[in-house]
Amino acid sequence: MDWGAGGMTRPGAASGRENLLAKVVAITSGKGGVGKTTSAAAIAAGLALRGHKTVVIDFDVGLRNLDLVMGCERRVVFDFINVINGDANLNQALIKDKRNDNLYIFPTSQTRDKDALKREGVERVLEELKQQFEFIICDSPAGIEHGAVTALYFADSAIIVTNPEVSSVRDSDRIIGILSSRSRRAERNEPPVETNLLLTRYDPARVAKGEMLKVEDVQEILSVPLLGVIPESESVLRASNTGTPVAFDEDSPAGRAYLDAVARFLGEQREMRFMQPERRGLFRVLFGRA
Amino acid sequence: MAVNLVQGALFTVMVVRAGMLRDAAFEQELQQQVGRSPRFFLNAPVVLDLKDAGGFATEEAFLDAGDILRRYTLALVGVQNALPEQVTAAAAAGLASFAPNSTQPSRRTGSQSAAAAPVAGAHSARPVARLVNEPVRSGTQIYARGTDLVVTAAVSPGAELVADGHIHVYGALRGRALAGASGDVEARIFCARLEAELVSIAGRYLVNEQLPPEQRGSAVQIALIDDQLTVTKN
Numbered sequence: 001m002d003w004g005a006g007g008m009t010r011p012g013a014a015s016g017r018e019n020l021l022a023k024v025v026a027i028t029s030g031k032g033g034v035g036k037t038t039s040a041a042a043i044a045a046g047l048a049l050r051g052h053k054t055v056v057i058d059f060d061v062g063l064r065n066l067d068l069v070m071g072c073e074r075r076v077v078f079d080f081i082n083v084i085n086g087d088a089n090l091n092q093a094l095i096k097d098k099r100n101d102n103l104y105i106f107p108t109s110q111t112r113d114k115d116a117l118k119r120e121g122v123e124r125v126l127e128e129l130k131q132q133f134e135f136i137i138c139d140s141p142a143g144i145e146h147g148a149v150t151a152l153y154f155a156d157s158a159i160i161v162t163n164p165e166v167s168s169v170r171d172s173d174r175i176i177g178i179l180s181s182r183s184r185r186a187e188r189n190e191p192p193v194e195t196n197l198l199l200t201r202y203d204p205a206r207v208a209k210g211e212m213l214k215v216e217d218v219q220e221i222l223s224v225p226l227l228g229v230i231p232e233s234e235s236v237l238r239a240s241n242t243g244t245p246v247a248f249d250e251d252s253p254a255g256r257a258y259l260d261a262v263a264r265f266l267g268e269q270r271e272m273r274f275m276q277p278e279r280r281g282l283f284r285v286l287f288g289r290a
Numbered sequence: 291m292a293v294n295l296v297q298g299a300l301f302t303v304m305v306v307r308a309g310m311l312r313d314a315a316f317e318q319e320l321q322q323q324v325g326r327s328p329r330f331f332l333n334a335p336v337v338l339d340l341k342d343a344g345g346f347a348t349e350e351a352f353l354d355a356g357d358i359l360r361r362y363t364l365a366l367v368g369v370q371n372a373l374p375e376q377v378t379a380a381a382a383a384g385l386a387s388f389a390p391n392s393t394q395p396s397r398r399t400g401s402q403s404a405a406a407a408p409v410a411g412a413h414s415a416r417p418v419a420r421l422v423n424e425p426v427r428s429g430t431q432i433y434a435r436g437t438d439l440v441v442t443a444a445v446s447p448g449a450e451l452v453a454d455g456h457i458h459v460y461g462a463l464r465g466r467a468l469a470g471a472s473g474d475v476e477a478r479i480f481c482a483r484l485e486a487e488l489v490s491i492a493g494r495y496l497v498n499e500q501l502p503p504e505q506r507g508s509a510v511q512i513a514l515i516d517d518q519l520t521v522t523k524n
Contacts, residue, residue: 170448173427173429177428177430181430221444
């Protein structure tokens with residue numbers, strides 16, 4: 001059958017190099033020390049393990065840590081600020097992970113401060129990264145000032161890292177409010193930033209004793225979907241100190257919990273684990289702690 | 291400019307039956323009513339309903355009626371259900387004629403001052419309540435100027451609701467709520483779950499510590515009774 005000269009256009013035939021599926025994901029929390037960098041590294045590693053080309057960017061200018069957690073601190077030549085200022089190009093600054101070909105690290109400057117994050121420059125760099133990557137993970141600094149707001153401004157999706165304690169929950173609530181009012185999507189009246197909660201440093205034994213907030217309590221206050229619960233684990237500290245994202249450690253509960261969270265982020269249904277105290281943990285609670 | 295010269299608007303106006311003005315008990319009742327919410331009645335517009343009312347055929351009769359209402363801080367702006375000669379007399383006294391069972395001026399008396407009258411008392415008409423359908427996050431302040439505020443989700447600790455009228459929260463109220471912010475002592479706060487940091491009506495306030503323990507976590511309403519913030523379970 002002849003449909004005439006017009007014919008039909010194949011989907012994607014005229015797409016050029018623009019990758020419409022690239023997703024900018026902000027890892028943020030408001031409060032410091034809750035595990036943003038650990039989570040950014042683990043989620044980026046988890047996405048790479050699932051075969052998605054992923055880059056993780058350090059927005060914490062002046063307090064550079066992501067390179068340490070990723071174990072690439074001795075390979076940093078150019079950084080995010082050099083690229084923003086046009087002193088280096090993107091490929092000179094990107095560091096390829098030695099363990100996974102899909103994973104890249106984009107370190108930041110330790111000698112500059114957050115004011116070096118010019119919004120136009122950040123936008124240009126993110127647009128360039130979107131040509132190459134499926135996921136762009138932005139590791140946000142703590143606080144609600146310029147650095148943190150710049151890290152979430154261009155986000156399509158946000159993962160709110162929260163500890164099960166009241167000050168962390170309140171700060172997370174504040175940052176969710178900023179996401180829904182001051183992100184680019186909010187300013188342009190586009191669909192809102194897709195926001196998920198990641199509860200870290202969760203200790204079921206302490207929750208049972210009433211020393212920590214329960215998952216349900218945190219969820220009720222924040223009312224955003226729960227991506228995962230990461231149990232408090234020695235493997236997290238060990239992973240940070242050895243420069244290995246914890247998601248590469250599939251033997252540890254924290255590593256498996258991050259992989260579950262990544263699967264849920266990709267739309268899979270997985271049952272929540274690591275939310276009940278271990279049986280033998282009871283003896284540790286009774287006799288093992290000072 | 292000419293385009294904006296005539297604009298339509300809807301106002302809430304009190305209607306007083308003309309017959310009642312001659313009743314001494316009515317004046318006493320009016321005095322009490324106004325005494326309870328002085329701000330609400332201050333300079334509020336009133337329409338005189340002339341249905342089945344004899345008299346009121348002279349300009350003086352309407353000026354007298356206006357004087358009586360003015361004693362109770364009310365402003366007479368027009369008449370309703372007026373006979374033709376009453377319309378003429380009312381117009382002479384500077385009053386507009388309103389259509390029966392309607393507060394919209396549909397019949398004009400032709401008097402410029404009368405047509406402008408409802409606008410003069412417009413401040414007492416409350417605009418539509420402000421409706422918020424999303425959780426109110428920490429650090430957010432919402433002000434419902436001159437009206438009520440209705441929130442259908444939770445209000446987080448560190449968030450602040452301010453309204454000149456009532457505040458309704460159909461979720462947990464964990465932040466601050468300040469109703470009657472410009473002094474309306476009749477304003478109330480309603481919430482599905484009381485866990486507020488602070489509640490205030492017309493400047494009187496209670497902090498979380500002062501909330502009655504048995505009302506915490508319950509659906510309550512908070513009102514100013516005898517100058518005391520009073521929390522009652524719904």
